Amino acid sequence: MKLTVLYRGPLSGCNYGCEYCPFGKWKQSEEELTKDRADLERFLQWVESRTQDTVSVFFTPWGEALIWPWYQQALARLTHLPHVERAAVQTNLSCRLDWLTECRTEKLGIWATYHPEWMKRSRFLAQCERLSEHGVRHSAGMVGFRRFADEAEALRRELPEDTYLWINAVKDGLDAYTPEDVERFTRIDPLFPVNNTRHPSRGRACRGGESVLSVDGDGTAYRCHFIKEPLGNLYAPDFDAALKPRPCSKDTCGCHIGYVHLEYLELDRVFGSGLLERVPTTRLWSGGLQRSASRSSQS
Numbered sequence: 001m002k003l004t005v006l007y008r009g010p011l012s013g014c015n016y017g018c019e020y021c022p023f024g025k026w027k028q029s030e031e032e033l034t035k036d037r038a039d040l041e042r043f044l045q046w047v048e049s050r051t052q053d054t055v056s057v058f059f060t061p062w063g064e065a066l067i068w069p070w071y072q073q074a075l076a077r078l079t080h081l082p083h084v085e086r087a088a089v090q091t092n093l094s095c096r097l098d099w100l101t102e103c104r105t106e107k108l109g110i111w112a113t114y115h116p117e118w119m120k121r122s123r124f125l126a127q128c129e130r131l132s133e134h135g136v137r138h139s140a141g142m143v144g145f146r147r148f149a150d151e152a153e154a155l156r157r158e159l160p161e162d163t164y165l166w167i168n169a170v171k172d173g174l175d176a177y178t179p180e181d182v183e184r185f186t187r188i189d190p191l192f193p194v195n196n197t198r199h200p201s202r203g204r205a206c207r208g209g210e211s212v213l214s215v216d217g218d219g220t221a222y223r224c225h226f227i228k229e230p231l232g233n234l235y236a237p238d239f240d241a242a243l244k245p246r247p248c249s250k251d252t253c254g255c256h257i258g259y260v261h262l263e264y265l266e267l268d269r270v271f272g273s274g275l276l277e278r279v280p281t282t283r284l285w286s287g288g289l290q291r292s293a294s295r296s297s298q299s
């Protein structure tokens, strides 16, 4: 069986303090961090036990995980498992990167979000460069607030041409876009219109709940992060019986980590093996469609 697990443990703190984020500058107690670490260990042991399957893992924490050594070690450990295809993580990329030397970096994927209010552009670029030096496939991205548009253009100019820069559309009405804004962000990220859409999903086939799962620290499994109807507990001996095709029960799906699994969108063809860390297989920016096969494993 081929399985992708989006893991989100109890961690919910971050070293940055983005004003729009509930986890900003939130410090967790030693007790909470100890539980997060223990839950992660249990999850890793479960992955280690699934030798009959091909497993990909995507850490999508509330807050920032890579400032904690147990997430760095978890990624390293996962990349060394023969039955693990990819181990990916969403991060603000503020952490040290010396742990990369312990990874099989060809299996590692990094979804790096640049927060210009908390990190200098030069530092973010240097961190991306370091990822490239280690052969880590990664995407870079920003939240598409209109006030960040200049900075996003500057980042696009300074990133290597073959690094994909995504822009996450602000869809909750906080920052209503004009057609010019949409055009501007689309020049930076040709896939911006895809992200700026709430895709109709009710009754549609989605891999969530069949070959893709969202799992919390206690092992409670959901089809995705957006439908909070438990499918069962990952650690229960009969859990696999819960995996089956299920049409989506929500009207729309508007987040990359969800809609990429909606089958009719066929975004697996756009992202290929870079689906989790959001790296398209085809270079879509800087002059249109160009195959980037020679760099498909290096962003």
Ligand code: SF4
Binding pocket: 014, 015, 016, 017, 018, 021, 022, 023, 024, 025, 062, 063, 064, 092, 115
């Ligand atoms: S870096 Fe991410 S998790 Fe941290 S405060 Fe900003 S948005 Fe929230």
Ligand code: SF4
Binding pocket: 201, 206, 207, 208, 223, 224, 225, 226, 227, 247, 248, 249, 250, 252, 253, 254, 257, 258, 259, 261, 262
């Ligand atoms: S379409 Fe989105 S909301 Fe619906 S099941 Fe898939 S990931 Fe979840």
